[in-house]
Amino acid sequence: MAGCYICGSERSRSLCEIPTGAIVRCLDCQTVYRAAVVAGAEYNRLYQNQATMETPFYLANKMAANPNIEPMPTFARGLKRLAQLRPPGRLLDVGCSYGAFMVMAQKAGWNVAGVELSNFTAQFAREERRLDVYSGTVEQAAYPDGHFDAVTLWDVIEHLDNPVATLKEIHRIMAPGAILLVFTINQESLLTSVGHMLYRLSLSRWEHLMTLFYYIHHNFFFSPRTISTLLTRVGFEIADLQFGAANVARWRIVPISPLMIAGSNVIDLLATLINRRYRMFIYARKTPA
Ligand SMILES: [Zn+2]
Numbered sequence: 429m430a431g432c433y434i435c436g437s438e439r440s441r442s443l444c445e446i447p448t449g450a451i452v453r454c455l456d457c458q459t460v461y462r463a464a465v466v467a468g469a470e471y472n473r474l475y476q477n478q479a480t481m482e483t484p485f486y487l488a489n490k491m492a493a494n495p496n497i498e499p500m501p502t503f504a505r506g507l508k509r510l511a512q513l514r515p516p517g518r519l520l521d522v523g524c525s526y527g528a529f530m531v532m533a534q535k536a537g538w539n540v541a542g543v544e545l546s547n548f549t550a551q552f553a554r555e556e557r558r559l560d561v562y563s564g565t566v567e568q569a570a571y572p573d574g575h576f577d578a579v580t581l582w583d584v585i586e587h588l589d590n591p592v593a594t595l596k597e598i599h600r601i602m603a604p605g606a607i608l609l610v611f612t613i614n615q616e617s618l619l620t621s622v623g624h625m626l627y628r629l630s631l632s633r634w635e636h637l638m639t640l641f642y643y644i645h646h647n648f649f650f651s652p653r654t655i656s657t658l659l660t661r662v663g664f665e666i667a668d669l670q671f672g673a674a675n676v677a678r679w680r681i682v683p684i685s686p687l688m689i690a691g692s693n694v695i696d697l698l699a700t701l702i703n704r705r706y707r708m709f710i711y712a713r714k715t716p717a
Pocket residue numbers: 432433434435436437454455456457458459
């Protein structure tokens with residue numbers, strides 16, 4: 429590997445080496461990432477595999493029937509804050525999955541478009557939900573300069589193979605003053621710290637625990653600091669940053685015992701007191717021209 433995928437630095441430290449790959453922290457920009465980022469043909473193949481996209485986590489987006497079941501409450505919260513920062517106009521949902529968020533945004537008065545790498549998922553959004561969804565990457569979609577008033581990345585940035593390039597492209601297609609919403613995991617959460625502590629206490633034997641934190645499809649693990657640094661570098665200013673619940677029970681892609689779910693919920697709730705919850709909403713504004 430040629431260096432940090434975010435800043436290019438050659439200096440990094442290993443956080444853990446698990447069967448699903450080594451996780452490192454850049455000693456310059458502090459970003460945590462998979463030492464061998466899933467990219468290229470392998471990256472594309474991953475999202476064309478129906479089994480990957482039909483785990484309960486993703487299927488919730490396909491159903492989207494109950495407004496009380498995740499991810500709908502999370503979407504609703506983001507949408508509400510978004511509308512406070514920028515009145516509804518053209519919105520692009522990058523990695524829109526089956527289109528549940530697009531439907532919600534449309535109802536709230538946004539003119540919505542989506543891009544989705546997973547072909548059959550995009551097809552569902554187009555055919556079953558009658559949404560304007562492009563199959564492929566946002567780079568391939570090649571939207572005009574300054575086109576969108578808002579862009580959303582729900583649980584997407586951690587999957588990207590080149591976040592710097594993708595964010596630059598998103599910045600290009602946004603209007604001056606437009607808002608980017610990034611929803612992702614907080615690497616500096618109390619839950620993650622406790623996880624690492626338990627892993628060290630197990631003398632690096634509890635690998636299963638680390639595979640929960642460093643899920644195989646995730647390449648990047650940002651903190652409030654590292655995501656803010658990256659977004660600023662690409663040309664955004666941070667408008668707001670809020671925390672959200674871990675919802676560990678919702679992971680369900682990998683088996684988690686009920687005891688571990690209960691423990692995680694307690695830790696995540698305690699994290700509220702010190703602003704170190706597991707999920708974060710970052711609202712960034714494209715600097716007005
Ligand atoms: Zn770096």
